[in-house]
Amino acid sequence: MSYRNxxxxxxxxxxxxxxxxxxxNNFKSRFDSTMQASDWLSKQLVDLQMKVxxxxxxxxxxxxxxxxxxxxxxxxxxxxxxxxxxKALTAAESERMAKESVYRLVEAGDTxxxxxxxxxxxSSGAGQQSASGLLEGLRSKEADVKIQAAExxxxxxxxxxxWRNLTTN
Numbered sequence: 711m712s713y714r715n716x717x718x719x720x721x722x723x724x725x726x727x728x729x730x731x732x733x734x735n736n737f738k739s740r741f742d743s744t745m746q747a748s749d750w751l752s753k754q755l756v757d758l759q760m761k762v763x764x765x766x767x768x769x770x771x772x773x774x775x776x777x778x779x780x781x782x783x784x785x786x787x788x789x790x791x792x793x794x795x796x797k798a799l800t801a802a803e804s805e806r807m808a809k810e811s812v813y814r815l816v817e818a819g820d821t822x823x824x825x826x827x828x829x830x831x832x833s834s835g836a837g838q839q840s841a842s843g844l845l846e847g848l849r850s851k852e853a854d855v856k857i858q859a860a861e862x863x864x865x866x867x868x869x870x871x872x873w874r875n876l877t878t879n
Contacts (some may be wrong), residue, residue, distance in 0.1 A: 713728075715721045772778070 713721060713724055715724070
């Protein structure tokens with residue numbers, strides 16, 4: 711669409727008014743659509759609430775007719791016990807997975823990653839033995855192994871160093 715007129719001010723005013731009207735109509739159209747959808751959803755929500763209330767009334771009636779007690783979790787001791795056991799199981803599984811991941815890192819020998827995992831374990835409070843204690847033990851063992859390697863290197867000389875380089879690479 712285009713508009714031409716020798717008067718530049720009139721041309722600008724007509725085009726700007728046309729664009730403003732178009733934008734306003736577009737906004738109003740979208741707003742009306744949104745309001746219609748909102749009204750429809752509100753009606754659906756009221757309908758669903760009524761269905762839920764009716765279903766709950768039927769459930770209560772059924773419980774009374776069949777003498778079923780303690781369906782509500784707050785009243786049912788067995789359900790609360792199961793809930794507690796489930797929480798304990800989840801905590802134990804989480805702790806086991808954390809320890810297993812540290813174990814796998816130890817097997818891989820990645821000391822930097824072990825250190826960060828150990829500090830994460832310490833901050834989460836997982837495990838009876840602290841992760842930093844575990845890390846200190848690993849560092850101590852690493853130092854012992856380095857000492858043994860140095861002793862073997864001096865005892866067996868250059869042939870041991872070549873063998874060690876071949877086995878570690």
